[in-house]
Amino acid sequence: MKIQELIWDEGIYPRSSLNQKTVDAYVEALSIGAQFPAVMVQRVVNYTPGGDLLAIVLILIDGVHRWHAFRQAGRTDIPVIHYQDAVLDYEAAKTELLLESARNNTRHGDRLTPADKKRIARDIASSDPKCRYTETALAEKLGVIQQTVNAWITDIRARQKTNRDSIIIRLSRLGWTQEKISKKVGINQQRISQITNNTKFGNIGNLLSQGRDMTYIAGHYNMELALAWALRLQGKTDQEKFKALEWGLRTWDQWHFNECDDRFGDDWPGRIPAQLVAHTLFYFTEPGDLVLDPMAGGGVVPDVCLAFERKCRAFDLAPSEGRPEIEYHHWNPQKRTWPLDRKPDLIFFDPPYYTKKAKEYEQKAGKAAPSISSLSKKEYEAFFKDFFTLAHENTNPGASLAFLNADWYDFESTPAAQEDPGRSITLFDYHRLLTQTGWQVIRRIECPLSTERLTGNQVQKMQTKRILGTIGRTLLIARRT
Ligand SMILES: C[S@@+](CC[C@H](N)C(=O)[O-])C[C@H]1O[C@@H](n2cnc3c(N)ncnc32)[C@H](O)[C@@H]1O
Known part of the structure; x- marks a missing residue:
């Protein structure tokens, strides 16, 4: 089988990060003629992440380290076995494939980490509202005890x-x-x-x-x-709430939170930590204030508002199932529709960071109402200018806008000294657009992303080429003038 025909689908293959040491060891073994068992693959149609739903696509079910090693060693072919001979419908078989992949991984090679297993259990529970997969079945496939699975997914099952x-x-x-x-x-x-x-x-x-x-x-x-x-x-004060939730209250303008708190918000592409929202509410609102979340995703903002006794209206073009408080709304500021009847005191705005996660958001959006992540750069910037103007028209003087975003560069593999500023959108641009539309930026709070998503190998390549990565994420607080 030609290596380049195989797809590593991270949604199916349950590995949050590769173990580069294992890959290196396999490459070395290959160089001295070692034989490896075949990797397991499956032919599917309706492969939604790929775009062409009619195409037959081959995805990897087991053997991602071997696959990486073969590629790294410059091999063009790799031995494969098929999980099932029939071509499967990707959407219908996704959970089964995920579990088969997990089952293989619990038995050999680099074992899945507990964090990987937890993510799989939560992914499956979220996509299985009818509870077809019991805690016992998941525990057996993932090679853990049932109580562990219970602890991982109880909140999801309770919501369902x-x-x-x-x-x-x-x-x-x-x-x-x-x-x-x-x-x-x-x-x-x-x-x-x-x-x-x-x-x-x-x-x-x-x-x-x-x-x-x-x-x-x-x-x-x-x-x-x-x-x-x-x-x-x-009835408790905000400070008492922070304490009861065991969230240290940050006194300075650096809000670094490693992990999302599973008690608040659903797993969602681009999900943000609840603590980040809670700090914004603590510093810039009062109990009873109305918060607007125009692009609510997995609903972390309404959940935190609930706990901190703020009112909240939340919208998204793909309202998450099981989240009645998130209403459908496609923001298209040129149409000038504003779906609220009361003026919000704070707008907590966490839009897509331009094309980051564009694929995921596009999957959820309809063709007639696309996510802003698929706009051209010019349209994307125009969107914000129009949105900030509309928000200005529909708020009172003194209202706050908390705007979360990261610098975006269209030159991932360009050495820092050769970057072309015309191909980036940075916080300075959002700052400029806010200022032009009647918002005064009063604070800049750094909320960095984790570096853990990069493998050692990737980091090494960046260093060799002098590429400067981006983990900055900034919360701008603007006041309506
Ligand atoms: C970064 S995510 C929000 C994540 C959320 N704060 C959370 O923690 O789960 C951005 C959201 O914007 C939505 N979106 C993108 N373009 C939109 C538009 N034009 N109108 C409404 N929602 C849009 C996407 O569906 C996505 O859920």
Whole structure:
């Protein structure tokens, strides 16, 4: 089999980072004539990440280190075996392929790390709302005990089993009117009022004093973890909330958070840490303020608003399933539509960082309402100018806009000294656009991304070519003049 015909699909092949040492050892072994077992592959159609849905594509199920080593050693062919002879539908078989791949990996070679296994379990649970894969089945395939799988996915399962009452309570706490909730869930306003006044959830304190943890409590009430936390934290000060959530409160303007907190927001391409949102709310809003998240993704902003008792309206062109608070809206500022009736006090704006993750966002968007990550550079910049203008028209003086973004360069493999500034969009450009549209930038807070996504080999190549990587991510705080 020709190596270049094989695709390494990171969605299927459960490896967050390659072990370069293993690859190097295999390359060395190849050079002295070692024989390796065949890698496992599968033929699929409807391969959504690839674009051409009719094409038959070959994806790797097992043997990614061998595949890398063969490529690195300059081989053009690699021995393969097929997982199944039939051509499978990628979308229909994705979970099965992911599990088969995981199962192979737990048995040999570089074992999957616990973090990899956790990610697989969470990916599968998220894409399996009918719970076809039980905790026992996942534990068996991933080679861990069932309790471990439980701990990894309980919050996702709790969200999937969320009952109607907790949806109503969530929406009401985020500031939705009874009329709007009634339309959303299809029951009358009187019943909604009864449900929001129900005090049965007040017993969280009792359950805690009996030694129950928050995951148990969320499951007990059939509600997602973020709402259970919101009920527990109700009435406390912001500072007490930080303490109860075990989030150190940052006093300085460097907000470095290594990991997303799974209690808030869903796994989503470009998901941001809940702590970053909480700090923004702490410094720039008051309880009861209205926050707008125009591009809400996995819903971390509404979840944190819930816990910190801020109202929130959230929108996205691909509202996540199971997130009733995220409403469909395609921002196209030239159409000048603004979907809110009350003026927000803070806009928390975390748009795509131009073409980063364009593929993922495009998959979720429709053709008629594309993500801004597929605009041309000129259109992309024009989008922000129009959006900031529209936001200015629909807010009061003194309102805040928290804008999160990273510098973008269209020259990933260019040595730093040869970079062409015409092919980049940086924070300076967003700063300029904000200033031109009536927003005064008052703060610049650095929230760096992790370097862990790069392998040692990649870093070495960058150093050899004097390429300067980007891990900067900046939160600009602007005030409406
Ligand atoms: C960086 S992600 C937001 C991630 C989110 N803050 C989280 O932590 O999960 C950007 C989002 O913008 C959405 N988006 C892109 N273009 C849009 C548009 N024109 N209108 C509405 N949503 C859009 C994408 O679907 C994506 O969910």
